[in-house]
Amino acid sequence: xxxxxxxxxxxxxxxxxxxxxxxxxxxxxxxxxxxxxxxxxxxxxxxxxxxxxxxxxxxxxxxxxxxxxxxxxxxxxxxxxxxxxxxxxxxxxxxxxxxxxxxxxxxxxxxxxxxxxxxxxxxxxxxxxxxxxxxxxxxxxxxxxxxxxxxxxxxxxxxxxxxxxxxxxxxxxxxxxxxxxxxxxxxxxxxxxxxxxxxxxxxxxxxxxxxxxxxxxxxxxxxxxxxxxxxxxxxxxxxxxxxxxxxxxxxxxxxxxxxxxxxxxxxxxxxxxxxxxxxxxxxxxxxxxxxxxxxxxxxxxxxxxxxxxxxxxxxxxxxxxxxxxxxxxxxxxxxxxxxxxxxxxxxxxxxxxxxxxx
Amino acid sequence: xxxxxxxxxxxxxxxxxxxxxxxxxxxxxxxxxxxxxxxxxxxxxxxxxxxxxxxxxxxxxxxxxxxxxxxxxxxxxxxxxxxxxxxxxxxxxxxxxxxxxxxxxxxxxxxxxxxxxxxxxxxxxxxxxxxxxxxxxxxxxxxxxxxxxxxxxxxxxxxxxxxxxxxxxxxxxxxxxxxxxxxxxxxxxxxxxxxxxxxxxxxxxxxxxxxxxxxxxxxxxxxxxxxxxxxxxxxxxxxxxxxxxxxxxxxxxxxxxxxxxxxxxxxxxxxxxxxxxxxxxxxxxxxxxxxxxxxxxxxxxxxxxxxxxxxxxxxxxxxxxxxxxxxxxxxxxxxxxx
Numbered sequence: 001x002x003x004x005x006x007x008x009x010x011x012x013x014x015x016x017x018x019x020x021x022x023x024x025x026x027x028x029x030x031x032x033x034x035x036x037x038x039x040x041x042x043x044x045x046x047x048x049x050x051x052x053x054x055x056x057x058x059x060x061x062x063x064x065x066x067x068x069x070x071x072x073x074x075x076x077x078x079x080x081x082x083x084x085x086x087x088x089x090x091x092x093x094x095x096x097x098x099x100x101x102x103x104x105x106x107x108x109x110x111x112x113x114x115x116x117x118x119x120x121x122x123x124x125x126x127x128x129x130x131x132x133x134x135x136x137x138x139x140x141x142x143x144x145x146x147x148x149x150x151x152x153x154x155x156x157x158x159x160x161x162x163x164x165x166x167x168x169x170x171x172x173x174x175x176x177x178x179x180x181x182x183x184x185x186x187x188x189x190x191x192x193x194x195x196x197x198x199x200x201x202x203x204x205x206x207x208x209x210x211x212x213x214x215x216x217x218x219x220x221x222x223x224x225x226x227x228x229x230x231x232x233x234x235x236x237x238x239x240x241x242x243x244x245x246x247x248x249x250x251x252x253x254x255x256x257x258x259x260x261x262x263x264x265x266x267x268x269x270x271x272x273x274x275x276x277x278x279x280x281x282x283x284x285x286x287x288x289x290x291x292x293x294x295x296x297x298x299x300x301x302x303x304x305x306x307x308x309x310x311x312x313x314x315x316x317x318x319x320x321x322x323x324x325x326x327x328x329x330x331x332x333x334x335x336x337x338x339x340x341x342x343x344x345x346x347x348x349x350x351x352x353x354x355x356x357x358x
Numbered sequence: 359x360x361x362x363x364x365x366x367x368x369x370x371x372x373x374x375x376x377x378x379x380x381x382x383x384x385x386x387x388x389x390x391x392x393x394x395x396x397x398x399x400x401x402x403x404x405x406x407x408x409x410x411x412x413x414x415x416x417x418x419x420x421x422x423x424x425x426x427x428x429x430x431x432x433x434x435x436x437x438x439x440x441x442x443x444x445x446x447x448x449x450x451x452x453x454x455x456x457x458x459x460x461x462x463x464x465x466x467x468x469x470x471x472x473x474x475x476x477x478x479x480x481x482x483x484x485x486x487x488x489x490x491x492x493x494x495x496x497x498x499x500x501x502x503x504x505x506x507x508x509x510x511x512x513x514x515x516x517x518x519x520x521x522x523x524x525x526x527x528x529x530x531x532x533x534x535x536x537x538x539x540x541x542x543x544x545x546x547x548x549x550x551x552x553x554x555x556x557x558x559x560x561x562x563x564x565x566x567x568x569x570x571x572x573x574x575x576x577x578x579x580x581x582x583x584x585x586x587x588x589x590x591x592x593x594x595x596x597x598x599x600x601x602x603x604x605x606x607x608x609x610x611x612x613x614x615x616x617x618x619x620x621x622x623x624x625x626x627x628x629x630x631x632x633x634x635x636x637x638x639x640x641x642x643x644x645x646x647x648x649x650x651x652x653x654x655x656x657x658x659x660x661x662x663x664x665x666x667x668x669x670x671x672x673x674x675x676x677x678x679x680x681x682x683x684x685x686x687x688x689x690x691x692x693x694x695x696x
Contacts, residue, residue, distance in 0.1 A: 077369065
């Protein structure tokens with residue numbers, strides 16, 4: 001073999017392309033001149049399409065898909081053996097398929113898929129919104145964007161829509177992943193009501209993340225720097241989802257009734273404590289998930305009177321149908337919707353009132 | 359710098375309707391009056407320069423013209439439309455290059471323009487045609503498919519102009535179009551603007567604090583100081599308004615000795631209308647004749663030629679000194695303050 005054979009062709013130095021001098025402008029074609037009065041029919045769709053493309057190609061999408069997938073996979077892995085054990089006994093009656101989402105294992109302190117998601121999913125909402133408006137502002141693209149013939153709210157609506165779409169995609173794929181795991185590895189298939197309960201739960205999860213998306217959007221409008229908005233957002237997330245329970249327990253402790261309190265006072269206090277925990281979106285989400293994914297949960301609130309309390313204790317264990325479950329957690333769902341609407345409305349109004357120039 | 363392109367049509371001030379007109383346009387932010395009773399008219403086929411220091415109210419005026427901020431008082435008409443009431447129609451036909459324009463760094467130049475085209479309601483084919491055209495116009499067609507992150511400031515500025523042109527506008531509003539561009543790039547951009555006006559009959563409103571550039575490219579100029587328009591018109595008109603009433607002629611003479619200098623001083627100083635003669639300190643330099651009144655300048659120039667022949671002075675150069683916008687601007691701002 002000659003020594004030349006091993007010599008690689010020398011890489012050619014590529015000259016850095018330089019901008020060419022400006023050429024003669026041609027007159028615009030007549031059809032372009034004719035289009036001068038065309039306005040986009042739905043500006044928010046153009047904004048949303050562009051934002052969605054950005055999201056799907058972004059690193060944060062891949063990271064979050066991975067994180068959420070892992071969040072679902074860990075409890076699923078530990079719960080799998082318990083489900084396998086429970087499946088033969090429960091055949092035909094209980095909602096075994098939903099155990100995939102609702103059953104925990106001792107190794108992970110009986111935390112289920114939905115409690116894990118309740119903690120981690122808000123990140124998904126925050127991550128796709130915290131820099132939505134202030135990012136455009138700091139990059140200097142906002143004046144250019146607003147100088148296009150769209151309505152001003154098209155910008156914020158489009159960004160919210162894109163966030164909703166990407167959240168929907170992540171949640172749907174994670175749910176399908178869990179369902180697929182259950183069907184293929186554990187051999188359990190969903191039955192009629194279970195499918196509807198699952199869809200209901202997916203929608204509620206979606207709603208829950210939307211609350212955080214709207215909150216992130218609000219921060220992105222109010223806080224000028226994206227990094228500050230992210231810090232505030234994640235700080236509040238940490239406070240509400242991780243330390244929230246500790247805080248509400250502390251407040252609950254202060255309200256503890258005296259030793260000689262009547263049963264009615266005790267019940268009243270417990271109700272008040274419950275109300276405080278329900279100020280946390282995380283609690284709302286967990287209670288909705290519990291009811292939707294477990295038909296045997298027929299009560300989530302503390303009874304209001306002693307009579308009701310006694311009644312509840314004498315109750316024969318029973319299964320709720322979907323509409324009964326829905327009725328039970330309807331106020332919770334409404335509360336979540338209200339939270340999302342308030343956050344989005346706040347973001348919308350302050351964006352519309354802001355000056356273009358910072 | 360002087361205007362070289364003499365073939366440019368004069369602004370049809372009397373014939374055409376103005377594309378931009380404001381009456382008593384005022385904007386207040388709290389107690390601060392950013393723009394105060396502005397009356398402005400920009401006609402098709404002209405480049406109008408808004409001249410003023412930072413914070414003089416130029417950008418606020420532009421934002422009001424685009425309907426991006428509401429005037430406190432007064433009204434604006436752009437292409438016959440009220441930007442406060444019909445901002446979308448105005449913005450569809452007005453191309454805007456913001457001060458410190460930004461782009462999405464992760465997208466290519468072409469993708470950035472595509473987004474703008476879509477926001478203007480252009481369908482795919484029309485958008486691609488328009489994008490291809492404007493990229494060639496600004497000389498970015500060979501870098502169009504690189505990410506904007508890799509662009510230099512000058513290239514971003516050009517992309518900004520392409521972005522303003524992609525909607526095939528009738529009016530261009532450019533906020534500080536030449537800041538942060540190298541001198542060669544500035545010449546190219548000003549050249550492009552001239553040709554757009556010349557070939558397309560576009561009207562351009564540009565704001566700048568760079569006096570020489572404004573003077574070199576603008577047909578008419580409005581001088582802004584502390585939110586008020588203190589003067590508007592061509593450079594010559596402004597010179598008449600704000601000048602001190604004198605004109606200057608630069609004369610180059612080939613002189614041999616000391617007595618030549620005294621002779622020349624006597625001859626030139628003796629001409630009718632010449633107020634004073636400034637002799638050069640060294641032989642290479644030129645003479646300066648201060649003429650009063652300023653409109654006698656043309657006649658004096660002819661007389662200098664005749665006198666040079668009669669008195670055997672070897673003339674090497676003669677030219678009128680165009681009043682510098684610098685001086686006009688200073689005079690205008692000072693007069694406003696006084």
